[in-house]
Amino acid sequence: xxxxxxxxxxxxxxxxxxxxxxxxxxxxxxxxxxxxxxxxxxxxxxxxxxxxxxxxxxxxxxxxxxxxxxxxxxxxxxxxxxxxxxxxxxxxxxxxxxxxxxxxxxxxxxxxxxxxxxxxxxxxxxxxxxxxxxxxxxxxxxxxxxxxxxxxxxxxxxxxxxxxxxxxxxxxxxxxxxxxxxxxxxxxxxxxxxxxxxxxxxxxxxxxxxxxxxxxxxxxxxxxxxxxxxxxxxxxxxxxxxxxxxxxxxxxxxxxxxxxxxxxxxxxxxxxxxxxxxxxxxxxxxxxxxxxxxxxxxxxxxxxxxxxxxxxxxxxxxxxxxxxxxxxxxxxxxxxxxxxxxxxxxxxxxxxxxxxxxxxxxxxxxxxxxxxxxxxxxxxxxxxxxxxxxxxxxxxxxxxxxxxxxxxxxx
Numbered sequence: 001x002x003x004x005x006x007x008x009x010x011x012x013x014x015x016x017x018x019x020x021x022x023x024x025x026x027x028x029x030x031x032x033x034x035x036x037x038x039x040x041x042x043x044x045x046x047x048x049x050x051x052x053x054x055x056x057x058x059x060x061x062x063x064x065x066x067x068x069x070x071x072x073x074x075x076x077x078x079x080x081x082x083x084x085x086x087x088x089x090x091x092x093x094x095x096x097x098x099x100x101x102x103x104x105x106x107x108x109x110x111x112x113x114x115x116x117x118x119x120x121x122x123x124x125x126x127x128x129x130x131x132x133x134x135x136x137x138x139x140x141x142x143x144x145x146x147x148x149x150x151x152x153x154x155x156x157x158x159x160x161x162x163x164x165x166x167x168x169x170x171x172x173x174x175x176x177x178x179x180x181x182x183x184x185x186x187x188x189x190x191x192x193x194x195x196x197x198x199x200x201x202x203x204x205x206x207x208x209x210x211x212x213x214x215x216x217x218x219x220x221x222x223x224x225x226x227x228x229x230x231x232x233x234x235x236x237x238x239x240x241x242x243x244x245x246x247x248x249x250x251x252x253x254x255x256x257x258x259x260x261x262x263x264x265x266x267x268x269x270x271x272x273x274x275x276x277x278x279x280x281x282x283x284x285x286x287x288x289x290x291x292x293x294x295x296x297x298x299x300x301x302x303x304x305x306x307x308x309x310x311x312x313x314x315x316x317x318x319x320x321x322x323x324x325x326x327x328x329x330x331x332x333x334x335x336x337x338x339x340x341x342x343x344x345x346x347x348x349x350x351x352x353x354x355x356x357x358x359x360x361x362x363x364x365x366x367x368x369x370x371x372x373x374x375x376x377x378x379x380x381x382x383x384x385x386x387x388x389x390x391x392x393x394x395x396x397x398x399x400x401x402x403x404x405x406x407x408x409x410x411x
Contacts, residue, residue: 055106221343251303259308
């Protein structure tokens with residue numbers, strides 16, 4: 001594989017680390033800025049909402065820009081955002097840094113996927129894209145717990161300094177190794193935005209986006225405040241949180257792979273089963289969080305079943321927008337992050353109401369159940385036949401040059 005792919009992977013690693021590592025550092029950040037746990041959680045919600053905006057707005061704005069220049073500009077935005085976070089003297093400045101860093105998230109992965117596909121022969125495009133997104137996966141499995149450990153040992157700001165350095169390495173690597181590609185490149189030429197907007201005429205596209213918001217948002221809402229649940233309810237030491245997050249990361253890695261394979265076989269049934277089981281896992285976690293063994297098992301299962309939904313959720317919206325998948329796919333990436341923000345916000349409301357540190361898990365179960373209900377409505381409104389759900393292969397065939405076609409399936 002071309003070495004340029006690994007420069008893109010480093011960027012993906014840093015971006016994934018920025019999004020998720022703060023979850024393990026919420027207690028330290030909240031204490032440093034003298035804000036509540038709920039207010040600290042808004043640093044996650046603000047990031048997610050900014051990703052949602054950037055995934056659509058920046059991807060659309062950069063469709064005609066040379067892709068290498070676009071990637072370099074997005075990586076500079078990422079570095080600036082994390083530098084602001086590392087230096088933030090107060091909560092408001094920290095939020096500004098999070099927003100700046102988040103704006104590049106969706107567009108970087110979308111444009112980077114096109115570049116990765118152009119670096120290799122057509123028969124190796126999927127493998128090339130998987131190399132790029134390996135950085136994002138590794139950030140969840142290893143980078144987040146290690147970043148949390150660093151933050152706890154040397155102060156939470158040290159983690160953001162480290163992420164800034166990672167961004168600089170990615171910038172240098174992209175500048176040196178990635179060849180220039182123009183937006184008009186025949187291998188990845190985008191269609192008109194007007195044509196892409198036509199996909200939103202389909203009610204199933206909107207239903208798919210709603211399923212993503214609720215189905216994924218419920219899991220994320222439970223996970224947002226997981227450090228408090230593990231320490232305050234489970235009785236784990238704060239120093240154990242990074243290692244416990246490795247369990248979550250292992251679950252999401254396995255779940256993402258197996259969920260994608262299952263969705264290829266039967267998309268509708270797979271999503272229904274996964275959302276149903278995920279709801280049950282969140283309920284069991286809330287009921288047994290005080291038992292450390294059960295808490296660890298539930299953490300693995302929450303990651304596994306939570307991320308197992310992601311490939312299928314992305315495939316569903318792509319398939320229903322087959323004629324114009326690019327912007328619909330970007331909208332679904334935004335939906336994942338709107339779900340993140342919704343879940344974190346609802347979980348924060350339950351904490352503010354004094355319902356206890358398991359309340360975000362209960363709230364997450366309710367939100368996920370809402371996603372399952374919307375999915376059932378979507379499926380049965382089409383005649384009630386699971387076999388009529390679109391084949392994922394059709395979506396895959398429709399969009400090898402779609403900038404955002406594979407982002408959520410690896411996030």
